[in-house]
Amino acid sequence: MSQTFKDLFPHEITLGIIGGTGLYHISDSPELSELLEFVEEIPVVETPYGNTSSPIYIYKTLKTKETFYVSFLARHGLDHMYSPTSVPYRANIAALKKLKTKNILSFSSVGSLKQECKPTDFVLPDQLIDLTKGLREHSYFNETGIVGHISFGDPFSLELRKFLLNCNEQMKNYSQTLHENGIVYCMEGPQFSTRAESLMYKRMGGDDAKCINMSCVPESKLAKELEINYQIVCMITDYDSWRLDDKAVDIQEVIKNLKENNQNAKIFISNVVSFLDSIDTSVGQKLKGNTLNSISVKNIEHVKHGNQHLSDEGKKRLEYIFPEW
Ligand SMILES: CSC[C@H]1O[C@H](OP(=O)(O)O)[C@H](O)[C@@H]1O
């Protein structure tokens, strides 16, 4: 049974976690069960953009001075039913916005484009290159009758990155290799790249080309449109297909490292949850108002007073994601 937004959770969510391939739950982790108490399961949420890909699980922190709420959603569904092209990205991010989510920490399995970035290493990219092919809905403005062009020069939240890097630095006993910046490419898939494509991406990004996945677009763009801080954590499973003396990536190669990566993801999450007291809760404020300011001047009147360009459906959708407008 799906649930409408009227019944959603009353508290603000400080950290909304999105799990990717292989990461479908966080409640099975011994590290996390000491830090987080399960509060509520919100069944698949019905939004004006369709249903979310999974229920949203809500937890509260146990060991922080202040109580924070943390949520978890599985990007591809609990049974991995949605391909990277068919994930209901707009519904997922809209539901997180409705839950008053301030920060999104998104996990993704990626191929490495650099020798030093080894399978099971993590990357916290600071840039992305969109290679998707226009098959996914990339914006909340489509079909509304208004036009918005948000700034996306910094696709990931600088403040959230700083907080995450700080958490990582403070965890002295944490041995996971984390590459602290670089470019993540997002391809359409579902097939992996050819060797020629893989080599081209590697050369195109030079030293900064770190990894490739199929899912941070449009997720990151939509989070920015809804003024939610967003950072992707890339977990390397393979060397993609640029190493000509090695075999080209296949799913068996990816699966080999999924278990270890997902265990490390849970350790990463526990580190972050342990430090939530030090998160700057005003970080989201920087994005506040950005999207309204990105709407073309002529359209502002449509938002405020409505007119023939704003359809009833468009209005319903905008009301869901931006009730403050
Ligand atoms: C299973 S390999 C390709 C698949 O894995 C990644 O998924 P996610 O980002 O959700 O962890 C990649 O983006 C592809 O969707």
Ligand SMILES: Nc1ncnc2[nH]cnc12
């Ligand atoms: N080599 C690869 N290309 C795209 N997405 C991936 N996810 C995991 N490995 C990948």
